[in-house]
Amino acid sequence: MSRVAVVTGGTRGIGAAISKALAAEGYKVAAVYAGNDAAAEAFRAETGVSIYKWDVGDAEACAQGLARVAADLGPVDILVNNAGITRDGMFHRMTFDQWREVMRTNLDSMFTMTRPLIEGMRERGFGRIINISSINGQKGQMGQANYSAAKAGVIGFTKALAQENAAKGITVNCICPGYIDTDMVAAVPEEALKKIIATIPTGRLGKAEEVGDLVAFLASDKAAFFTGAVHTVNGGQYIGN
Numbered sequence: 001m002s003r004v005a006v007v008t009g010g011t012r013g014i015g016a017a018i019s020k021a022l023a024a025e026g027y028k029v030a031a032v033y034a035g036n037d038a039a040a041e042a043f044r045a046e047t048g049v050s051i052y053k054w055d056v057g058d059a060e061a062c063a064q065g066l067a068r069v070a071a072d073l074g075p076v077d078i079l080v081n082n083a084g085i086t087r088d089g090m091f092h093r094m095t096f097d098q099w100r101e102v103m104r105t106n107l108d109s110m111f112t113m114t115r116p117l118i119e120g121m122r123e124r125g126f127g128r129i130i131n132i133s134s135i136n137g138q139k140g141q142m143g144q145a146n147y148s149a150a151k152a153g154v155i156g157f158t159k160a161l162a163q164e165n166a167a168k169g170i171t172v173n174c175i176c177p178g179y180i181d182t183d184m185v186a187a188v189p190e191e192a193l194k195k196i197i198a199t200i201p202t203g204r205l206g207k208a209e210e211v212g213d214l215v216a217f218l219a220s221d222k223a224a225f226f227t228g229a230v231h232t233v234n235g236g237q238y239i240g241n
């Protein structure tokens, strides 16, 4: 029986590449999205992956959505917490709404998505949880105090959850992508992006598939000894923890 994987933000950008990489390995994939129906429908038509629409910041919506996935596809074995947003601005001009929106989608979602699944994974003695953080959660980024704080929180969450669940066959890992060529990065002004690319030793943006392939490995049986780890995928732009 093939395993079931849930990928949040799984219909666009990095998440779409993750969904595709897992589907290619034979997993039954549920790709969750927030509101871009056109992109989600196009993704389903192209890949045949099942799509589900709910807000990962809404605890009740997550519990109900995950129950629906389990009823449709079976118990969830693999969770990829990938959905994320930016609301950039210098902190001295940042509003509390900008702060809260980013915390809700990028950090609250670690709780709302993982909490309904963790007990079942523990009972079944198997689980793979892969959280998508960011290079900017590792090193901090001017103009992203909210995003850097949330993404650093994802790293701490990963390390704690890994320790709690290692003896139950559940691995918990975190990936910190550098700048990956998606809509999120397309929103960065061209001049700013040129300056960013000049700081990447490989001289290019990353590809979403490069993150997708790492997720597929971390989800596999071969990765059973990898847990609590922070995996950087950044072309050498930042080498640290």
Ligand code: NDP
Pocket (backbone or CB within 6 Å): 008, 009, 010, 011, 012, 013, 014, 015, 032, 033, 034, 035, 036, 037, 039, 040, 054, 055, 056, 057, 082, 083, 084, 085, 105, 132, 133, 134, 135, 176, 177, 178, 179, 180, 181, 182, 183, 184, 185
């Ligand atoms: P995109 O903006 O391209 O896609 C975001 C996806 O997340 C979409 O599918 C979107 O749904 C979904 N989403 C957003 N908010 C919610 C929500 N509240 N509930 C459910 N789904 C939601 O992002 P990327 O692919 O660029 O980024 C993916 C992850 O990787 C994020 O966590 C980001 O922070 C992280 N990251 C990205 C980097 C990059 O360079 N791109 C670098 C480092 C980290 P919809 O289509 O409906 O809007």
